[in-house]
Amino acid sequence: MTQDSVGLDRLDRAILRELLRDARISHVALGQRIGLSPTSCARRIKILEDAGIVAGHQAVLDPKRLGLSTTVIVRISLQSQADEALDAFERAIAACSCVARCLLMSGTDDYLVTVLARDIEDFEDIHRRQLSRLPGVARIQSSFAIREVINRPVPPSAVGA
CATH class of the missing domain: 1.10.10.10 (Winged helix-like DNA-binding domain superfamily/Winged helix DNA-binding domain)
Structure with missing residues (x-):
């Protein structure tokens, strides 16, 4: 063995x-x-x-069958990277029910967030009423996914496939 x-x-x-x-x-x-x-x-x-x-x-739920046909990748930069600012942002984003994933990043953006929405109008509402009101947000940039190609919890190489 x-x-x-x-x-x-x-x-x-x-x-x-x-x-x-x-x-x-x-x-x-x-x-x-x-x-x-x-x-x-x-x-x-x-x-x-x-x-x-x-x-x-x-x-594993199918977002489209649940009416969530729009995946948006959102890059968020904060006004400050102090521990208190990061903690406040992370507590607030955890309460956003439209957020599927949030990653603290290195580089120019502080967070990479995946949002699932019904359509572009739904995302506009999420952007205006949730994302833009998060504490300490300085900049939000959004990209709309055209199609999912791969979505794995871990790559096959991690288990020797």
Whole structure:
């Protein structure tokens, strides 16, 4: 059983690949796919969860089927990068229900935010009533996604695919 620097062997990586494909797979089906008993699969999954490598299981929802057909990438710069300013902004953006993802960035923009909206008019309302009112915002730049090409929680290379 060879392990890499993260402590995962080939069976752990096989389990992770299968869980990425189908997080609801039964231990029996998982065992059949990777050549382990259901009990061994359950034990290994528990170890991966306890180590924080598997941080949870979630449903992947289709935004378009929920009426959210417009994805907007928003770059936000703050007036200050002081800890208090960053903390206030992060608390406020966490309360914005239209935000799917927010990343603190290096470089010219402080945050990269992904917003899901029904359409351009809906985003205009989100921009005016939510984003522009966030504390400490100095500049907002928005780009509309034309089409999603890839959306992975982790790249396949992370689990040896």
